[in-house]
Structures are given as C-alpha cells and as structure tokens.
Amino acid sequence: MRVKPRRGFVAGKWHRLGGVVSETHACALALLLSILLSSAAFLLPSSVLWVLVTINAGLIAHGLLLKKKIAVLLRLAAVQFVTTMGLYSLFHGESQLLEGAIVVLRVLLAMLPGWWLSSTQRPERLGEVLSWGLPHQWAFVIAASLSLLPFMSRELQEIYQIQCMRGARITPKALRNPKNWPEFIYCVLFPLLIQLLKLSKQMAISAKLRHFGDAAKATHWPSTRDHK
Amino acid sequence: MKPHFELQDALFIGFCATLLVVLKSMLRLKLGLSGHSMFLMTFFYLLCYGAVGRVGCITACGLLAGIVAMMLSVGKGGPLILLKFGLPAIAMDLALLMIAGVFKLRWQCVIVALVGCLAWASKGWVENMLAGMTQQIALTKFALNFVQGGVFAVGAALIVPTVLRRLQSHDLLRDHHKNYK
Numbered sequence: 547m548r549v550k551p552r553r554g555f556v557a558g559k560w561h562r563l564g565g566v567v568s569e570t571h572a573c574a575l576a577l578l579l580s581i582l583l584s585s586a587a588f589l590l591p592s593s594v595l596w597v598l599v600t601i602n603a604g605l606i607a608h609g610l611l612l613k614k615k616i617a618v619l620l621r622l623a624a625v626q627f628v629t630t631m632g633l634y635s636l637f638h639g640e641s642q643l644l645e646g647a648i649v650v651l652r653v654l655l656a657m658l659p660g661w662w663l664s665s666t667q668r669p670e671r672l673g674e675v676l677s678w679g680l681p682h683q684w685a686f687v688i689a690a691s692l693s694l695l696p697f698m699s700r701e702l703q704e705i706y707q708i709q710c711m712r713g714a715r716i717t718p719k720a721l722r723n724p725k726n727w728p729e730f731i732y733c734v735l736f737p738l739l740i741q742l743l744k745l746s747k748q749m750a751i752s753a754k755l756r757h758f759g760d761a762a763k764a765t766h767w768p769s770t771r772d773h774k
Numbered sequence: 775m776k777p778h779f780e781l782q783d784a785l786f787i788g789f790c791a792t793l794l795v796v797l798k799s800m801l802r803l804k805l806g807l808s809g810h811s812m813f814l815m816t817f818f819y820l821l822c823y824g825a826v827g828r829v830g831c832i833t834a835c836g837l838l839a840g841i842v843a844m845m846l847s848v849g850k851g852g853p854l855i856l857l858k859f860g861l862p863a864i865a866m867d868l869a870l871l872m873i874a875g876v877f878k879l880r881w882q883c884v885i886v887a888l889v890g891c892l893a894w895a896s897k898g899w900v901e902n903m904l905a906g907m908t909q910q911i912a913l914t915k916f917a918l919n920f921v922q923g924g925v926f927a928v929g930a931a932l933i934v935p936t937v938l939r940r941l942q943s944h945d946l947l948r949d950h951h952k953n954y955k
Binding site (some may be wrong): 557583587588589599600629630633637638641642645646648649653654656657660663671676683684687688690691692694695698699702724727728731732735736738739740743744745746747749750753754758759 | 779780781782783784785786787788789790791792793796797810813817821825834838841842844845846848854855901902905906907908910911914915926929933937940941944946
C-alpha cells in the first residue's frame with residue numbers, strides 16, 4: 547500500500563496560502579493604482595492627459611476582455627457631457643467648448659479606474675485589503691453586512707412584491723413621482739428596519755457568546771472560493 | 775470611526791449602510807435629476823443617529839456605505855465613491871456637534887440634512903474646479919445641485935422623526951431616545 551507523502555500535502559497547503567497572499571497583494575496594488583489614476587485625472591496638466599487616456603484604454607480593454615459591462619458608465623458620461631457642454635455653450639458660447647470637453651474627459655478618466663477595480667477584483671479580497679486599516683469590530687461588521695446581503699435583497703424583494711400586490715403606489719413607474727417615496731418608506735423599508743434591528747441584537751449576542759473580541763489577535767475564516 | 779460603539783449598534787449601522795447601497799443599486803431611479811441620491815443617504819444617516827443616538831454614527835455609516843459601494847461596484851465611482859458617501863456624513867456629524875439639543879428633533883434633522891447636502895454639492899464643485907471648469911459654470915452647477923439635493927434631503931429629514939416614533943412604539947429603541955418631538 548502506498549501512502550501519500552506528507553510533503554505533498556504541506557506543499558499544496560503552502561501553494562494555496564501563497565495563492566491567497568499574492569492575490570490579496572495584487573488586489574491592494576490594484577486599489578492603489580486605481581486611486582493614483584483617479585487622482586491623476588484631476589491633477590495632470592492637459593498636455594499629458596493622453597498618457598492617462600492610453601492607460602485607461604488598457605483598463606477598458608482588460609475589463610471588456612473579462613466580459614464586464616460598461617454601458618452604465620458610458621450613460622453617466624453621456625449625461626455629464628450633455629449638461630456640461632450645454633452650460634459651456636450657454637455661458638461662454640462656442641469659444642470654450644473644447645475646454646468643456648476636456649473637463650468631461652477628466653471626470654470620465656477619474657471614474658474609469660473605479661469601474662476597472664470593481665470589475666476585476668473579487669469583493670472578499672477587496673474586503674481583506676480594506677480590513678488592514680480597519681479595527682476588527684468594523685471589519686466584522688462589513689463582513690457580516692456583506693454576508694447578509696442576499697438575505698436583505700430577498701426580504702426587500704418579497705416585501706416589495708407583497709406591498710405591490712396590496713396596491714401600494716411603489717411600482718417603478720409610481721416611484722418616478724417623489725410624492726410616493728414616503729409610501730415606499732412606510733410600506734417596504736419600515737418592516738425591513740424592524741427586522742434589521744432585531745437581527746443586529748441577535749447577532750451581537752451570538753458573537754459575544756462565541757467570545758468575539760476577547761482574543762488579542764483576531765482570527766479569520768478562509769473563503770471557500772480560495773480552495774478551488 | 776470610534777472603536778467604542780457597542781457591537782449591536784455597530785451592526786445596525788453596518789446593516790443600514792448596506793441597505794442604503796442595495797437600495798441605491800436596486801431602485802435605479804431614472805429621474806434625470808441630480809440629487810435624488812441625497813434622499814436615501816439623508817434618511818439612513820439620520821435614522822442611524824436616531825437609533826444609535828451618538829455623534830460619530832453618521833460618519834461610521836457613511837464610510838461603511840462608501841466601502842460597501844466600492845466593493846459592490848455601485849455608482850461606478852471606485853475610490854471616489856468613498857468621498858461621495860463619506861463627506862456628507864462627516865459634515866452632518868460636525869453639524870450635530872454644534873446644534874445637538876438646541877432645536878427640536880424635526881428642525882435638527884432638517885438643518886443637518888441641509889448641511890449634508892451642502893457638503894455633497896461642495897464635493898462636486900471641488901471636483902469640477904480641479905477638472906478645470908470655469909468658476910462661473912462650476913458655481914452654477916453647485917447651486918443647481920444644492921437646490922435639487924436640498925429638496926430631496928429635506929423630504930427625507932421630515933420623514934425620519936415619524937419612522938423613529940414608530941420604531942419606538944415597537945420597543946426597538948433604547949431608553950435614551952424617548953423624545954421624538
């Protein structure tokens with residue numbers, strides 16, 4: 547009978563650990579790059595803006611290769627373009643339209659790195675990077691909130707559909723009128739808030755019973771996706 | 775963010791922040807008006823203040839909402855979205871430090887909401903000035919944003935005391951929040 551060597555198991559474990567660590571560091575670098583590029587969009591002079599355009603074109607290509615959607619961002623840029631150019635033509639005539647276009651370009655260049663970051667990085671890795679600078683309690687709160695996201699969305703949709711069936715004026719068409727927003731709050735948000743208040747109390751008791759915050763160094767449960 | 779929030783309060787703040795981001799992404803109100811996001815933002819920030827009852831909870835909620843939005847790619851702003859949620863929250867907390875206990879809750883909510891809206895519009899103004907926009911247009915945009923955002927923010931601020939009273943009637947708020955007049 548052949549026994550599997552222990553070394554392989556250990557090597558595999560280290561390989562997995564190395565994969566997680568390098569992925570987290572790559573995410574941290576991506577976050578840093580994203581912040582730098584967003585800031586550069588406002589700070590660089592117009593003459594060297596083409597460098598930023600080239601880098602951002604690369605980011606767009608990377609995102610599109612991963613089949614991420616960019617339509618929402620483009621719609622936002624179009625609205626920004628129309629309003630800004632409208633105001634420029636109203637106040638300055640046609641003489642400064644080019645300046646207006648550069649302003650819109652800068653705003654778009656500030657938003658693109660964010661789109662790329664969220665399209666290419668996994669939320670749990672981004673959360674891990676952010677937790678480096680956060681106290682353990684708040685890192686726990688973020689993790690708990692994100693893990694409850696499916697529950698919140700499901701509850702929200704269920705309550706919304708039930709209230710719609712009852713005839714509440716909260717359909718997407720009705721909500722275009724801000725007069726109906728208070729009804730949305732009383733019909734949908736209020737029951738959900740009651741649940742969340744109760745849930746936060748239960749979770750806090752549950753965490754304290756499991757000695758949350760007692761240990762000097764916090765421990766983390768690994769992501770199940772990391773093992774695949 | 776102060777570390778000495780109780781875990782229950784911190785969790786409620788986190789849930790409010792997440793719900794704010796989820797609602798923002800789910801509703802996607804295509805109104806063509808800038809400033810409608812101030813409605814949800816003001817509502818949840820003031821609700822956190824009402825439920826937790828401590829200065830600093832609005833800032834915590836704003837920064838958490840920014841982090842969650844950044845992680846879920848809501849708003850497509852990346853790191854800038856942190857400022858979008860964080861700045862009004864910090865301004866609202868600072869305003870609360872100055873006016874807490876001076877006015878009735880309703881007026882306190884309205885004033886704090888307007889301060890938050892001012893910070894939100896100022897952030898857009900600074901961005902536009904950094905992008906090289908002329909001062910005339912940047913100021914016009916600032917004024918438009920403040921007026922539009924202010925209407926939505928005040929609308930949300932007027933609802934909050936009623937919601938808090940209802941939550942209190944369900945015995946879900948603690949003893950130190952008994953006067954919601």
